[in-house]
Amino acid sequence: MKVPTPIKRDKNLVLLSRDHHNGLMLVWKIRQGSRLDVDRTRIGTYVVNVFDKELEPHFIEEESLLFHQLHTTDELRIKAENQHSAIRERIAAFRSSPEYPDTDLLSFALLLEEHIRFEERTLFPHLENSIPGEVLDEIGKRLKEEHSTKECLMWQDEFWVKQ
Secondary structure: OOOOOOOOOOHHHHHHHHHHHHHHHHHHHHHHHHHOOOOHHHHHHHHHHHHHHHHHHHHHHHHHHHHHHOOOOOHHHHHHHHHHHHHHHHHHHHHHOOOOOHHHHHHHHHHHHHHHHHHHHHHHHHHHHHOOHHHHHHHHHHHHHHHOOOOOOOOOOOOOOOO
16 A cells, blocks of 8 residues: 655645644544544534634635635635635534534535645645745745634543543
8 A cells, every 4th residue: 555645835834734634633523523423512512613713713814825825716716715615604504503413514524624635735736836935935924923823722522532
């Protein structure tokens, strides 16, 4: 079996790639909670909180620092923006109903995973090739400043851990 080669990321985008790793951990936790037949309200409450504290600030950084570097008609930019909108819509649906059906949580996990894989494998290489080095350096500087003030989510209910 061939082991996938890690993606070499521009140093200025590494913080966003680390966020993507955290997003994939959220996907794993949702699926693990489902496998363990955890009360879906516990999982859904966690998902909404992670969105508020981690995903939404990450989306805002990408949109304000990266996406606008591409033309508004750029197909990859449009796809990423549409995926952000779809994820936000799912979270809004979770907020409007206190129930979190297993199928909704699992489809959210799939949507988030597909989005992260798209950004890492397709969008970020496109951005790295499209954005001039000095602009990437400025983006990296701003990310370091903004990430240092990001609130880290601490969660007591580790539903994903088998009891």
